[in-house]
Amino acid sequence: MKEWMEKKVLVLNLDHSPVGVVNVQKALVLTLLDKASSLAHFDYLTIRTVDRDFPYPAVIRLVEYKSIPYKGVMLNRNNLYKRDQHSCQYCGTDKGLTLDHVVPRSKGGKTSWKNLVTACHRCNTVKGDKTPEQAGLKLKALPFKPTLAYFLAEYAERHAEEWLPFLAAKTVG
Incomplete structure (x- = not known):
């Protein structure tokens, strides 16, 4: 075609x-x-x-x-990566990406557009079971529902x- x-x-x-x-x-x-x-x-x-x-x-x-x-935009890994321009929302790299709950689930954080961001493995490991502030990390942009x-x-x-x-x-x- x-x-x-x-x-x-x-x-x-x-x-x-x-x-x-x-x-x-x-x-x-x-x-x-x-x-x-x-x-x-x-x-x-x-x-x-x-x-x-x-x-x-x-x-x-x-x-x-x-x-x-x-119906809204479906919350899934691909759409989260698109929203976050395929880069870690803490350090900016585009390598080894995964998803991170800004407020960890263990602390009551929900799986939602406003609580999920794209993060690299390194930043996600550093953050662990803490909030970004507790881990000394700063978000490049606040998560939002597109x-x-x-x-x-x-x-x-x-x-x-x-x-x-x-x-x-x-x-x-």
Whole structure:
């Protein structure tokens, strides 16, 4: 499959909140059936058929508001590493990464977005069963619960700059 066919299209609800990402075929079907309108295009790409050219959609908005149950971003190792930019939140290294409970579970710390960080084995061992303060460690950034828009913006920075204006105000939650 060609690289341009792999470009993803951001789907916004009628209120401009992000609801997901689809492939270009799905985006074209939604726009041709008047279920969505195109808000932004990849300027350097065109979809050509036998008798017509279409601008390659980058962002589409649904024509009718769809009530989509909020599921949040799944708390898992991969998403925590993404949130923490694949680096230890104590020393900054990207080697030998694991997860750390900021407030240890033995001291009542929960397994949650706001209590888990990426840590290297060395810092995790130094910290042990203590809080960062007790271990003499300082967090580079406070842990937070990311939104879908946060991860979409991270993707957009590398693969789809056209999405950024539509995600700018919705990245922290």
